Amino acid sequence: MFIDPHVHMTSRTTDDYQAMRDAGIVAIIEPAFWLGQPRTAVGTFRDYFSSLVGWERFRASQFGIRHYCTIGLNSKEANNEALAEEVVELLPLFACKEGVVGIGEIGFDDQTKAEEKYFRLQLELAKELNLPVQIHTPHRDKKRGTTRSMDVVVEHEIDPGLVIIDHNNEETVQEVLDRGFWCAFTIYPFTKMGNKRMVAIVQQYGSERIIVDSSADWGISDPLAVPKTAGLMTRSGISEEDVRLTCYQNALTAYGQSGQMDESDWSGSGAVDQTQLFEGNSVLRGQRPESSSDIIN
Amino acid sequence: MSAEIQLLYPYLSELVYRQLEGDAQQWLQKKLSQLQAQPKPRDLYLTFSAMPRFIGKAPLTLSREEIYKVQGIRAGLSLEGWTLPQAARVLTVCSYRYPDADTFLKLMDQLFSAAEVSELVALYSSLPVLPYPEKLKLRASEGIRTNMSVVFDAVVLNNPYPVENLDESAWNQMVLKALFMERPLYKIYGLEQRSNLELSKMISNYAHERWAANRTTSPEMWRPIGDQGTVSIYQDLERLITMDQDQQAAAILTAIALNTREAQSFLDRNQQLVEQTDRNKTTWDELGKRWWSKQNPTNKN
Numbered sequence: 259m260f261i262d263p264h265v266h267m268t269s270r271t272t273d274d275y276q277a278m279r280d281a282g283i284v285a286i287i288e289p290a291f292w293l294g295q296p297r298t299a300v301g302t303f304r305d306y307f308s309s310l311v312g313w314e315r316f317r318a319s320q321f322g323i324r325h326y327c328t329i330g331l332n333s334k335e336a337n338n339e340a341l342a343e344e345v346v347e348l349l350p351l352f353a354c355k356e357g358v359v360g361i362g363e364i365g366f367d368d369q370t371k372a373e374e375k376y377f378r379l380q381l382e383l384a385k386e387l388n389l390p391v392q393i394h395t396p397h398r399d400k401k402r403g404t405t406r407s408m409d410v411v412v413e414h415e416i417d418p419g420l421v422i423i424d425h426n427n428e429e430t431v432q433e434v435l436d437r438g439f440w441c442a443f444t445i446y447p448f449t450k451m452g453n454k455r456m457v458a459i460v461q462q463y464g465s466e467r468i469i470v471d472s473s474a475d476w477g478i479s480d481p482l483a484v485p486k487t488a489g490l491m492t493r494s495g496i497s498e499e500d501v502r503l504t505c506y507q508n509a510l511t512a513y514g515q516s517g518q519m520d521e522s523d524w525s526g527s528g529a530v531d532q533t534q535l536f537e538g539n540s541v542l543r544g545q546r547p548e549s550s551s552d553i554i555n
Numbered sequence: 556m557s558a559e560i561q562l563l564y565p566y567l568s569e570l571v572y573r574q575l576e577g578d579a580q581q582w583l584q585k586k587l588s589q590l591q592a593q594p595k596p597r598d599l600y601l602t603f604s605a606m607p608r609f610i611g612k613a614p615l616t617l618s619r620e621e622i623y624k625v626q627g628i629r630a631g632l633s634l635e636g637w638t639l640p641q642a643a644r645v646l647t648v649c650s651y652r653y654p655d656a657d658t659f660l661k662l663m664d665q666l667f668s669a670a671e672v673s674e675l676v677a678l679y680s681s682l683p684v685l686p687y688p689e690k691l692k693l694r695a696s697e698g699i700r701t702n703m704s705v706v707f708d709a710v711v712l713n714n715p716y717p718v719e720n721l722d723e724s725a726w727n728q729m730v731l732k733a734l735f736m737e738r739p740l741y742k743i744y745g746l747e748q749r750s751n752l753e754l755s756k757m758i759s760n761y762a763h764e765r766w767a768a769n770r771t772t773s774p775e776m777w778r779p780i781g782d783q784g785t786v787s788i789y790q791d792l793e794r795l796i797t798m799d800q801d802q803q804a805a806a807i808l809t810a811i812a813l814n815t816r817e818a819q820s821f822l823d824r825n826q827q828l829v830e831q832t833d834r835n836k837t838t839w840d841e842l843g844k845r846w847w848s849k850q851n852p853t854n855k856n
Contacts, residue, residue: 304668311671316703354604355671517608 259525262484263287263509264363264392264424264444264471267314267325268306274474274481275321281485284524285324287513288314289363289392291332294476300344303331307352315357324524326513328362328392329353336376337368346379353387359513360384362392363424366403369396374410381414390515391421395430397449404430408437422469422512425450431463440512442469445483453487457494465503469512560649560684563628570615570634571642579610583643590650596662603647603666603674606640613639631715631744632683644677649684656687667694672705679709682716692720699729704736711743718745727754730779734761737850740775741843747812750781759791766794774805775843784813792821796828801845803828804837 260283267275267288278286288310297303310327318325329352331345353361361384366373384391391411396403404423411421418438425444426434434441443459444450451459456470472483480486488505492498513519556564572580586602615637625634634642648666653659663685667678679698682691695717698710711717711733721729726749733740740746758776765772777795780788788809795806807828810818822829 308669312675313703315672316705351600351669354601354608355669356607356673357671 259284260484260488260505261285261287261509262472262474262481263422263469263513264289264442264473265481266291266473266475267318267481268293268309269476270474270481272317272321275318275323278481278485279321279323281482283323283485285326285510285519286318287359287392287509288325288327289394290327290329291363291394291475292334296335296338297341300341300348303345304348307348311352311355311357326357326359326519328360328390329355329358330361330364330380330392331376332363333365333367333373333377333394333396336373337370339372339375342372342376346376346383349380349383353383353389357518358389359516359518360390360392360422361387362390362422363394364391365393365407366396367394369399369403369406377407377410378414381411381416384420385414385416389420390513391416393421393423395423395425397425400425400427401429405433408434408439411439412437420515424471425473427451428455428459431459435463435467440467440469440508442471444471444473445487446473446477446479448478453483453490456487457491457496460491460496460500460504461494465500465508467508468504469508470504471509556649557684557686557688559629560686563625563632563684564646564649566625566628567642568646570617570621571639571646574613574616574639575610582609583646587646587650590647591652594652594654596665599647599651599662600665603644603677606644606647607673610639610643615639615642629683629715631713631718633713633742635713637680638673640673641677641680644674645681645684648678648681653686656690659685659687660690663691663694672703675701675703675706676709679706680714682710683714683719688716688720691716692725695720696725699725699732702736704738707732707736708738712738713742713744715744717743718749723749723751723753727751727757730754731757731761734758734773734776737773739843739847740773740778741840746779747781750779750783752783752785755780755783755785755788759785759787762791772802773843773846774801775839775846777805777809778839778843780809781812782814784809784815784818788813789817789821796825800831801837801842804832804835805842807832808837808839808842 262283265286265288267286290307290310307329310329315325329349331342331349336342352358361380364377364380366377381391393407395407407423411418422440422442423434424442426441431441443456445453445456450473460468470484470487472479472481474481474483484505488501491501510519510521575583589598590602615634617634622633622635625632653662670678682688682695685691695710698706701707711729717726717729730743733743758780762772762776792806792810795802807822807825810821
């Protein structure tokens with residue numbers, strides 16, 4: 259069983275869902291992010307948030323995968339202040355919905371003043387609602403950006419145990435762990451971590467508070483990054499327990515603090531809404547191949 | 556409150572409260588009486604949204620008799636398969652004292668436009684008990700247009716709203732979409748009551764399309780035709796009797812409902828099948844149930 263706690267399914271196909279399920283992914287978290295180009299109206303944000311708690315959750319359920327999300331204004335689009343102002347007003351409408359496991363992904367991109375302003379505003383919202391926070395660290399000037407993100411969190415007196423710092427690398431891991439935050443690594447070809455490097459990290463730092471995710475989106479990325487990395491860890495002699503912690507349990511423990519994510523959601527009998535979503539709708543209605551002649555070869 | 560909910564409200568409250576622990580019960584009671592006494596939009600949104608956090612996600616437990624009793628109060632409404640937060644959310648939107656139709660519509664638009672899946676289900680299942688039902692026709696059509704089958708079911712199945720409010724073309728689209736999404740027609744309230752020639756043509760064409768692609772058709776798909784058959788329906792009946800026993804029974808039940816001279820002669824020519832259907836006491840409901848349990852072995856539909 260795996261959890262991918264950072265994957266943008268809105269940009270992925272049903273083949274991906276199928277493959278993820280086959281590879282053992284039982285639950286995913288889709289952070290609210292940008293869509294590759296900046297939006298120009300608040301209505302597009304509303305519809306995006308609404309699709310994260312609606313259509314995408316339903317789509318995932320058809321493949322037997324539980325879909326959760328985080329809600330927030332990403333750092334890139336925080337730079338359009340007029341729009342950002344309207345978007346932060348929307349957030350309380352969505353932040354308390356069923357299946358919303360945190361505020362995210364928020365933080366810095368270019369590390370501008372506007373980014374900092376909306377980062378802080380959203381940290382306050384998370385604090386008020388007692389929700390976990392998922393932090394996107396910048397690609398450029400990463401090390402300083404990561405330190406600064408944590409400084410801001412501490413300034414707002416938020417417990418680091420409620421905060422997941424994402425997109426870490428060899429340069430940032432030590433400080434993030436030392437300061438008591440959850441330390442997530444994105445296995446993403448070219449721009450982020452490769453999975454051999456991930457294995458080395460776990461060999462060096464162990465599994466406490468370390469989380470693996472894919473951040474698969476509309477770029478060249480891999481929605482099977484978590485199970486593939488788990489496989490490589492196992493083959494490299496990392497213990498079963500360390501693999502379980504980094505590729506399943508830590509994400510559940512961190513985001514489970516929202517009260518919105520529980521193992522019984524996908525295993526066990528307590529999952530009523532799961533029954534509703536899953537059993538009545540085990541496959542795509544009206545689109546299910548009925549006979550072998552319907553399957554496209 | 557609408558007349559319907561005035562009758563149903565106390566009973567539905569009773570069914571919900573008896574399943575709640577002290578704290579959850581008090582929380583809900585307090586919130587609902589707040590919405591009645593001092594209606595504030597923010598309280599409505601928050602109470603509606605926060606429901607599972609306070610009262611959990613358990614199914615609404617009901618006996619057969621209790622389900623019938625609800626149907627006695629509000630014909631066509633079945634609480635079968637409802638959850639506790641769903642029922643409590645229905646109570647929530649009904650508790651609010653709306654000053655006028657415009658305010659009502661504005662609040663509904665807010666709730667619908669930010670709703671997650673379970674909230675959508677609750678909102679659509681409250682259609683038949685909300686005030687100003689005529690104001691929600693467009694909303695209902697939107698619910699029918701969805702591809703989320705749980706949401707579609709909430710509008711279409713076990714719900715008297717469509718038969719009471721949809722015009723003929725919206726009704727016909729709904730029935731066809733239910734067939735297309737493989738939803739059980741026998742759970743649509745008022746199916747035969749709304750039969751019409753246009754729908755019969757659509758059903759017949761849909762069957763031909765499926766047959767041309769070597770796909771199966773549900774025997775209950777002929778049920779909405781009622782006594783509104785087109786001239787070509789008899790060719791379809793001839794084809795159905797070459798299929799399995801349930802499809803044959805569907806042909807016989809369709810001919811009986813058509814109640815025309817041609818239908819009678821079809822029945823006369825197929826006396827054996829009429830007897831077989833008679834002997835098995837086959838009904839449309841049974842054909843539907845059997846078909847759906849065959850399609851979804853794990854499903855309780």
